[in-house]
Amino acid sequence: MKTFWINIMLISLLITxxxxxxxxxxxxxxxxxHAEDYITGELQWQYSYDGEIWEDYTGANGLSIxxxxxxxxxxxxxITDDECLxxxxxxxxxxxxxxxxxxxxxxxxxxxxxxxxxxLNANDPIEGTGIWTISSxxxxxxxxxxxxxxxxxxxxxxxxxxxxxxxxxxxYTEDFVTISFxxxxxxxxxxxxxxxDGQSYxxxxxDGKCWMAANLNIGTQLTGTDTPSDNETIEKYCYDDDPxxxxxxxxxxxxNEAMEYSTEESSQGICPIGWHIPSDEExxxxxxxxxxxxxxxxxxxxxxxxxxxxxxxxxxxxxSGFNVQMSGVRTSGGSFLYFExxxxxxxxxxxxxxxxxxxxxxxxxxxxxRTSNNGVGRYDTFNKQYSYSIRCVKDDN
Numbered sequence: 001m002k003t004f005w006i007n008i009m010l011i012s013l014l015i016t017x018x019x020x021x022x023x024x025x026x027x028x029x030x031x032x033x034h035a036e037d038y039i040t041g042e043l044q045w046q047y048s049y050d051g052e053i054w055e056d057y058t059g060a061n062g063l064s065i066x067x068x069x070x071x072x073x074x075x076x077x078x079i080t081d082d083e084c085l086x087x088x089x090x091x092x093x094x095x096x097x098x099x100x101x102x103x104x105x106x107x108x109x110x111x112x113x114x115x116x117x118x119x120l121n122a123n124d125p126i127e128g129t130g131i132w133t134i135s136s137x138x139x140x141x142x143x144x145x146x147x148x149x150x151x152x153x154x155x156x157x158x159x160x161x162x163x164x165x166x167x168x169x170x171x172y173t174e175d176f177v178t179i180s181f182x183x184x185x186x187x188x189x190x191x192x193x194x195x196x197d198g199q200s201y202x203x204x205x206x207d208g209k210c211w212m213a214a215n216l217n218i219g220t221q222l223t224g225t226d227t228p229s230d231n232e233t234i235e236k237y238c239y240d241d242d243p244x245x246x247x248x249x250x251x252x253x254x255x256n257e258a259m260e261y262s263t264e265e266s267s268q269g270i271c272p273i274g275w276h277i278p279s280d281e282e283x284x285x286x287x288x289x290x291x292x293x294x295x296x297x298x299x300x301x302x303x304x305x306x307x308x309x310x311x312x313x314x315x316x317x318x319x320s321g322f323n324v325q326m327s328g329v330r331t332s333g334g335s336f337l338y339f340e341x342x343x344x345x346x347x348x349x350x351x352x353x354x355x356x357x358x359x360x361x362x363x364x365x366x367x368x369x370r371t372s373n374n375g376v377g378r379y380d381t382f383n384k385q386y387s388y389s390i391r392c393v394k395d396d397n
Contacts, residue, residue: 026170027070027097033077034064035090041081048074051092072096098170101128106164106177113181116156120164120177122148128166128173135161135176157183157273183274186210186394194218194272203394204321207289209282210394213323215250215349218270225334227385228257234270237330237387239339249327249340255350255364255384265352271392278393280353280365280378287376290320299378300357303368306375314376315347315369324349324369325389332385345371348388355380 025031035043045060051074057065067075073095080087107121122130125148132145132152137160143151154160159180166173186192188210191200202213219234221243228235236251238244258277259269269277278286284297290313292305305311314322324347328339338346347369355363357380364384368377 025095025097027100028068030068032064032066033075035077038063041079044078046076046078069095099127100170101166101168101173102126104164104166104173104175106175109178111180116181117151117153118179120150120152122164124148125166128168130164130166133163135163152179154181156181206286206320211322212392213321215327215389216392217246217250219251228254230261239328240336249325250389252330252387253390254387258350258390263354267352275392275394277352277390280351282393283351283367301379301381303373303375303377309374311369311376312374326371327389330387332383349391350388
């Protein structure tokens with residue numbers, strides 16, 4: 001609350017104020033006018049909207065007056081003394097209100113924009129100053145934060161929420177707009193370059209889905225008994241703790257680390273933007289597109305599709321182009337087993353689907369390939385601390 005003091009001096013018929021300048025307030029603001037150096041006479045506070053026609057405030061006959069006003073106004077104090085005629089007045093005080101800021105309008109949402117830039121379309125404020133900020137979304141940039149129609153640049157496949165705030169000395173208003181950029185159209189069959197580290201992966205289209213045709217290899221290598229943690233760093237193992245094996249066969253990941261500590265089906269996990277780890281159901285669809293029957297696909301904790309040689313088709317050099325490598329496994333105890341060139345060779349991938357035959361908190365579905373078996377194993381018997389390969393599949397556009 002602001003207090004405006006008026007000093008009244010009996011020696012002058014025109015009473016002067018402490019400040020004769022117009023005072024600026026905001027609509028609805030509270031303030032008090034107070035008279036000092038008063039000796040005698042009857043008091044009456046008065047107001048005017050034009051400085052010419054004056055009205056009395058009913059019952060306002062004291063040294064102070066408390067006001068809540070909404071528009072520009074003139075104020076003065078009338079003093080009547082029976083021994084001093086006529087009545088005299090303080091100098092009028094002009095109370096000027098600063099307009100409230102305009103109501104903010106950030107414009108219509110802009111969704112699935114092709115490319116990486118767009119023009120924002122907020123309202124151009126008359127009262128107040130506008131400013132853009134990015135409320136959510138990584139990698140966005142606003143060319144001119146104070147321009148209602150600034151250019152905005154973002155990242156393909158990313159959604160942003162922007163705030164348009166209009167403010168002045170009397171407060172602010174705000175509004176939000178959603179801006180999303182479409183995933184780029186990826187020509188399946190060409191190499192996928194992971195922009196996070198520059199590594200390149202072959203891709204193959206099978207039954208309308210685009211799959212990586214090599215195992216993912218991203219992250220910081222752990223060795224020995226070191227274990228990954230939820231620390232915002234992707235952590236991987238290389239078979240036999242040899243980084244050359246990651247280069248040739250891809251990395252091995254514990255389930256929780258690969259999922260980035262989510263349990264959501266078909267989640268992105270550690271895959272590049274626009275790609276995700278397949279669910280158990282998605283892998284079943286892939287297998288059936290290569291000839292496996294629905295009955296076989298639904299079999300659990302056994303090998304399936306042997307007669308149709310689905311596993312053979314999916315292994316390295318097979319007709320599907322999926323090219324499963326015998327990349328082995330790191331067990332929950334830290335041992336490495338079943339690598340290419342050993343007595344028993346296996347290749348594995350994780351799915352995003354948690355186990356149904358064992359505790360889902362600690363088990364999940366995987367796929368298995370073996371050089372001595374032409375089928376594909378579907379199991380949920382090993383816990384999430386085992387480390388397997390990851391294959392990513394492209395999101396549906």
